[in-house]
Amino acid sequence: xxxxxxxxxxxxxxxxxxxxxxxxxxxxxxxxxxxxxxxxxxxxxxxxxxxxxxxxxxxxxxxxxxxxxxxxxxxxxxxxxxxxxxxxxxxxxxxxxxxxxxxxxxxxxxxxxxxxxxxxxxxxxxxxxxxxxxxxxxxxxxxxxxxxxxxxxxxxxxxxxxxxxxxxxxxxxxxxxxxxxxxxxxxxxxxxxxxxxxxxxxxxxxxxxxxxxxxxxxxxxxxxxxxxxxxxxxxxxxxxxxxxxxxxxxxxxxxxxxxxxxxxxxxxxxxxxxxxxxxxxxxxxxxxxxxxxxxxxxxxxxxxxxxxxxxxxxx
Amino acid sequence: xxxxxxxxxxxxxxxxxxxxxxxxxxxxxxxxxxxxxxxxxxxxxxxxxxxxxxxxxxxxxxxxxxxxxxxxxxxxxxxxxxxxxxxxxxxxxxxxxxxxxxxxxxxxxxxxxxxxxxxxxxxxxxxxxxxxxxxxxxxxxxxxxxxxxxxxxxxxxxxxxxxxxxxxxxxxxxxxxxxxxxxxxxxxxxxxxxxxxxxxxxxxxxxxxxxxxxxxxxxxxxxxxxxxxxxxxxxxxxxxxxxxxxxxxxxxxxxxxxxxxxxxxxxxxxxxxxxxxxxxxxxxxxxxxxxxxxxxxxxxxxxxxxxxxxxxxxx
Numbered sequence: 001x002x003x004x005x006x007x008x009x010x011x012x013x014x015x016x017x018x019x020x021x022x023x024x025x026x027x028x029x030x031x032x033x034x035x036x037x038x039x040x041x042x043x044x045x046x047x048x049x050x051x052x053x054x055x056x057x058x059x060x061x062x063x064x065x066x067x068x069x070x071x072x073x074x075x076x077x078x079x080x081x082x083x084x085x086x087x088x089x090x091x092x093x094x095x096x097x098x099x100x101x102x103x104x105x106x107x108x109x110x111x112x113x114x115x116x117x118x119x120x121x122x123x124x125x126x127x128x129x130x131x132x133x134x135x136x137x138x139x140x141x142x143x144x145x146x147x148x149x150x151x152x153x154x155x156x157x158x159x160x161x162x163x164x165x166x167x168x169x170x171x172x173x174x175x176x177x178x179x180x181x182x183x184x185x186x187x188x189x190x191x192x193x194x195x196x197x198x199x200x201x202x203x204x205x206x207x208x209x210x211x212x213x214x215x216x217x218x219x220x221x222x223x224x225x226x227x228x229x230x231x232x233x234x235x236x237x238x239x240x241x242x243x244x245x246x247x248x249x250x251x252x253x254x255x256x257x258x259x260x261x262x263x264x265x266x267x268x269x270x271x272x273x274x275x276x277x278x279x280x281x282x283x284x285x286x287x288x289x290x291x292x293x294x295x296x297x298x299x300x301x302x303x304x305x306x307x308x309x310x311x312x313x314x315x
Numbered sequence: 316x317x318x319x320x321x322x323x324x325x326x327x328x329x330x331x332x333x334x335x336x337x338x339x340x341x342x343x344x345x346x347x348x349x350x351x352x353x354x355x356x357x358x359x360x361x362x363x364x365x366x367x368x369x370x371x372x373x374x375x376x377x378x379x380x381x382x383x384x385x386x387x388x389x390x391x392x393x394x395x396x397x398x399x400x401x402x403x404x405x406x407x408x409x410x411x412x413x414x415x416x417x418x419x420x421x422x423x424x425x426x427x428x429x430x431x432x433x434x435x436x437x438x439x440x441x442x443x444x445x446x447x448x449x450x451x452x453x454x455x456x457x458x459x460x461x462x463x464x465x466x467x468x469x470x471x472x473x474x475x476x477x478x479x480x481x482x483x484x485x486x487x488x489x490x491x492x493x494x495x496x497x498x499x500x501x502x503x504x505x506x507x508x509x510x511x512x513x514x515x516x517x518x519x520x521x522x523x524x525x526x527x528x529x530x531x532x533x534x535x536x537x538x539x540x541x542x543x544x545x546x547x548x549x550x551x552x553x554x555x556x557x558x559x560x561x562x563x564x565x566x567x568x569x570x571x572x573x574x575x576x577x578x579x580x581x582x583x584x585x586x587x588x589x590x591x592x593x594x595x596x597x598x599x600x601x602x603x604x605x606x607x608x609x610x611x612x613x614x615x616x617x618x619x620x621x622x623x624x625x626x627x628x629x630x
Contacts (some may be wrong), residue, residue, distance in 0.1 A: 031360035045346035050441035078345040089446040125363035131404040244464040
């Protein structure tokens with residue numbers, strides 16, 4: 001059944017459980033009005049997902065909803081921000097009620113987990129395109145940025161790498177044993193709690209959306225440093241290693257996008273503090289920041305490892 | 316010439332003149348960080364423009380850039396907010412350098428007029444889609460909303476109505492005498508200054524994007540009241556009246572979208588204050604809020620006027 005624009009807004013998007021005290025005016029006027037806590041910076045992140053560009057066209061609408069919020073929360077995590085509110089610009093080719101309700105259920109299930117309120121947006125007819133803007137808070141002076149990496153800092157990543165790229169490669173496989181990898185693509189885990197703990201620990205941070213090499217390079221360029229990576233130290237999931245050989249797995253871990261893990265740097269004297277993060281997810285130390293510019297991938301025998309690809313280019 | 320994603324961001328979108336003191340971190344990290352002044356609410360508005368849905372495919376990129384910001388500033392105006400920062404999610408079928416630079420020049424020319432800084436966004440490949448989120452401030456308790464109209468309040472509108480609808484109808488005319496109308500579609504004037512003055516004057520406000528009848532109905536529904544409109548009092552431009560007959564002009568003024576004028580209500584004892592707005596634009600008193608629900612269009616002889624259409628439906 002086709003719903004009108006206002007029915008979609010009222011029956012679906014205004015039916016959210018989360019109601020925050022810092023939202024003065026939510027959905028339903030020309031704009032939303034909110035309050036930011038004193039002595040806090042407001043962090044704003046925005047990400048667009050387009051069908052057949054950022055997700056396969058047969059991804060379940062529930063997962064598309066989850067994923068479109070998750071990739072934005074991942075950016076908030078990389079800034080060390082505590083999530084608060086979100087806006088949603090949704091373009092739909094038609095107003096298919098069951099699609100919209102499934103999308104919203106995935107979106108809201110993640111929003112509730114972090115007490116995030118949907119406060120506004122826009123609903124238009126057009127090719128399936130989802131733009132989400134997420135907003136969070138960070139105490140003054142405690143934001144995480146890309147530009148603070150120092151020579152000698154350790155390079156770390158959360159979780160495992162390459163799973164989402166493998167999930168995309170195996171998207172059309174009927175074999176259920178690929179399910180874990182496909183789920184890592186469909187429902188990435190934003191590392192919000194880790195981001196909050198990194199505020200006082202990391203010298204720089206970024207989330208891995210375009211692939212480790214491409215995203216670590218953003219840290220290196222912003223910090224005017226170089227790095228060496230230890231290829232054997234890349235954290236690979238059992239599922240990835242079972243399904244792909246060593247060469248494929250490593251290339252996916254280095255160059256595959258969409259993992260939405262955090263890559264960050266810490267001073268070596270803080271290494272012992274990494275244990276505190278393990279309550280939330282595994283953390284691997286995979287390399288070191290160096291003065292020599294450029295990014296070198298090394299094997300334990302000292303030889304250079306040359307990856308096949310080097311990250312997703314949007315154009 | 317085709318630019319890469321990072322070249323577009325660096326060479327075009329980071330080349331903005333406006334640099335605000337309340338932007339702690341702008342374009343170039345996982346997110347932006349800003350500060351909101353104390354005792355102020357943060358107003359957030361979001362609007363999407365899609366080619367061939369929200370603008371004709373041969374609209375000049377400079378105008379598309381201008382328009383995509385203007386329609387968002389119009390929402391801020393309707394909230395009584397002072398504009399501050401903006402984010403931009405731009406989907407492009409290809410990375411045509413001259414298109415992008417023209418788009419940005421139109422966007423930035425309006426941004427500079429109001430000291431608005433572009434602080435972030437997303438650039439993706441896909442069907443031409445532009446989502447802008449604009450952010451502004453309103454002193455605590457002074458926001459304009461749709462829900463405050465009272466029985467007896469006067470209904471007013473800024474500027475003239477129906478021009479943009481006529482501009483769209485005449486979009487492919489080669490006759491230059493339609494240029495004024497087409498410009499009203501391509502470059503709507505956000506009524507920011509009027510919105511700021513209405514903070515202490517209006518009981519409700521909305522911007523006219525879907526047509527006067529549709530948008531005034533939002534005020535009526537939110538305020539649980541009805542209204543009568545005086546059709547002869549609709550403010551029509553000379554250009555509109557020269558090109559279209561009375562029936563067409565009135566229908567465009569009542570039902571045509573895209574004017575981005577403000578419709579607001581004020582208590583009758585404040586009528587004399589309307590003069591203060593005339594520094595910025597003309598204001599017409601076009602009707603009155605009534606207890607009887609529904610929206611009635613009346614002619615001066617007391618008869619009812621039935622418009623042909625009743626506003627843009629997105630689905």
